Amino acid sequence: MRAPSTSANLGAGFDVVAVAHDAYVAEAYVKVGSGCGVEVRFRGFDPGGDNTVVRAFRRFFELTGVCRGVEVEVVNHIPVARGLGSSGASAVAALAGFIREAGVRVDPRLVVEAAGFGEAAAAGSPHFDNVAGAALGGAVVLTSLSPVDFVKFTPRLTFVVGVPDVPPMPNKTKMMREVLPREVEFRTYVRQISRVASLVAGFALSDPRLVARGMEDEVVEAARAPLVPGYHRARRYALEAGALGFALSGAGPSVIALVLDRDADAVKSAVARAYAEEGLRAEVKVAAVAEGALSQT
Ligand SMILES: Nc1ncnc2c1ncn2[C@@H]1O[C@H](COP(=O)(O)OP(=O)(O)OP(=O)(O)O)[C@@H](O)[C@H]1O
Numbered sequence: 001m002r003a004p005s006t007s008a009n010l011g012a013g014f015d016v017v018a019v020a021h022d023a024y025v026a027e028a029y030v031k032v033g034s035g036c037g038v039e040v041r042f043r044g045f046d047p048g049g050d051n052t053v054v055r056a057f058r059r060f061f062e063l064t065g066v067c068r069g070v071e072v073e074v075v076n077h078i079p080v081a082r083g084l085g086s087s088g089a090s091a092v093a094a095l096a097g098f099i100r101e102a103g104v105r106v107d108p109r110l111v112v113e114a115a116g117f118g119e120a121a122a123a124g125s126p127h128f129d130n131v132a133g134a135a136l137g138g139a140v141v142l143t144s145l146s147p148v149d150f151v152k153f154t155p156r157l158t159f160v161v162g163v164p165d166v167p168p169m170p171n172k173t174k175m176m177r178e179v180l181p182r183e184v185e186f187r188t189y190v191r192q193i194s195r196v197a198s199l200v201a202g203f204a205l206s207d208p209r210l211v212a213r214g215m216e217d218e219v220v221e222a223a224r225a226p227l228v229p230g231y232h233r234a235r236r237y238a239l240e241a242g243a244l245g246f247a248l249s250g251a252g253p254s255v256i257a258l259v260l261d262r263d264a265d266a267v268k269s270a271v272a273r274a275y276a277e278e279g280l281r282a283e284v285k286v287a288a289v290a291e292g293a294l295s296q297t
């Protein structure tokens with residue numbers, strides 16, 4: 001089973017918006033037997049015993065009242081701790097693999113809720129955006145956090161994803177959530193909800209210029225950008241090269257630019273040049289919106 005990489009937030013949509021893209025994938029190979037409990041092995045990066053997959057299954061079995069013996073092998077091609085949803089995608093791929101192998105029908109909202117709780121192993125607190133994107137694909141908007149509910153759109157969008165090769169900060173997402181302001185000024189709040197409205201309208205109308213307007217953010221990115229190597233130069237060069245919008249991918253350090261197809265190569269080169277001038281190695285890819293893991297169940 002495969003689950004796509006995702007970019008959460010997209011600027012103003014903190015914790016409630018994510019897009020799934022074909023930049024990378026996480027794979028899970030699942031065997032279902034008798035008994036009750038899950039054993040997970042990781043090929044490549046191993047996050048240790050308390051990981052998102054184990055926590056997601058634990059929550060899934062609680063929510064569904066179903067418990068089976070499950071063996072999972074995860075092969076994660078999504079760069080870890082880079083803001084591309086690696087922790088969430090591995091849990092979603094594993095759960096979707098279980099659903100297919102066990103031949104059960106499950107409300108997608110339960111899958112997203114279980115995997116989102118699993119994210120606490122990575123981020124210190126549950127968040128549902130990355131896992132909703134990995135499960136459903138497309139552009140997902142969380143319309144309720146408790147109980148979890150969402151709307152999926154399938155806009156035709158093209159992105160450039162920049163992944164700087166910087167030493168992973170320990171507990172990166174947890175730390176990036178701790179630097180966020182506790183309060184915002186009311187007029188700031190109103191500007192932000194206008195941006196989220198623009199994100200949603202842009203997804204619904206498949207209008208990249210509306211989506212781009214929602215990728216502005218003066219709360220979360222303002223707090224996080226100073227901690228992200230290359231962010232400002234990559235943003236400036238991407239916009240100068242024709243990008244419509246630019247944002248941190250999730251909690252970073254990766255970045256995501258929204259582009260028209262005709263500008264994709266120019267923006268990709270501009271972002272690569274920005275990182276090179278910062279003395280950073282980076283992988284920069286053009287990516288399209290991807291389908292989610294549950295489309296294969
Ligand atoms: N199944 C898993 N796969 C990857 N990382 C995991 C997993 N379970 C727990 N982790 C922990 O989470 C960290 C990566 O999660 P983190 O949230 O920091 O980044 P990410 O998921 O790659 O991207 P994003 O910022 O979009 O969430 C790893 O350093 C690891 O310690």
Ligand SMILES: N[C@@H](CCO)C(=O)O
Pocket residue numbers: 008009014015016083084085127129130173176177249250251252
């Ligand atoms: N919405 C989460 C996404 C983490 O990838 C955050 O920004 O902390």
